[in-house]
Amino acid sequence: MAVPELIRIVSRDSPMALAQVERVRAELTAAHPGVRTEVVPVRTTGDKWLGDLSQVEGKGAFTKEVDAALLAGEADLAVHCVKDVPADRPLPAGTVFAAFLERDDVRDALVHPDGLTLDALPPGTRIGTSSVRRVAQLAATHPQLRCVPLRGNANRRLAKLAEGEVDALLLAAAGLERIGRADVISEVLSPDVMLPPVGAGVLALQCREGDTGLIEAVSVLSHPDTHRETTAERMLLHVLQGHCNSPIAGLARVDRSGELSLRACVFTPDGKTRLNAHEWAGRLDPATLGTSVAVALLRQGAREVIDGIPH
């Protein structure tokens, strides 16, 4: 196998994204000593536009410019948070996932300056989050709290918290760890309290379809159980065909015996309706499990819930 001498890696230019690239570089050079890597940072629409994401044309606000650089040949390998890669459509034509890295923490975390936990927050506490998934679940379990729209990368959100624009934040624990700020976490929320989004904590490596040498070289970084979980979760989302305003959560897990299961929820924005499905794969392959759980949710009325939300 001819490993390319130089691999140019494209990614968003946020501190979290660049930390992700460093992990990929470290894993690549460990697997292929002697390989050189170069970083090609790009700023995406999602980084530039700090308003409502549903007002940005189409999905993929955090991936479009990265994919374009890959397709234009300005880089050879793209690093994405799977969570930010649209699952309702195929990957951009001419590109493929070459690997899913071992999954990090999937859970959301509460950041409160005085270290309070979610249940201890006083009524009216302003929680900075623009995630419809977080807002819906919080509305259901903690209606006394107030969600305030807040966008921008994790570092900017922490700055806004410090400035007093909000009283607390909900952020992915994995993201905080990546930027070296796990110290601000006051509580890591169990998936039973806050079910994570599809693809939480997973990094994907994407290549040009024809780049077979690179695809083969990069595929050694792939983590088989993460691949199974991610495949089930993304198929769920593909079948459900949600939109930017539809709160959907989904978490697949491979347990100690190697069994794959998938739990997923579809909510109304106020959290008052919560459709729930949980299935074990048994003899089903991961993608078929994703379809099966989606169909279970559709039978409970997920289509009507999703289409009934303005977008």
Ligand SMILES: NCc1[nH]cc(CCC(=O)O)c1CC(=O)O
């Ligand atoms: N939408 C931004 C984004 N994309 C992925 C992560 C977290 C890390 C991950 O799940 O891979 C975050 C930040 C957050 O939600 O706090």
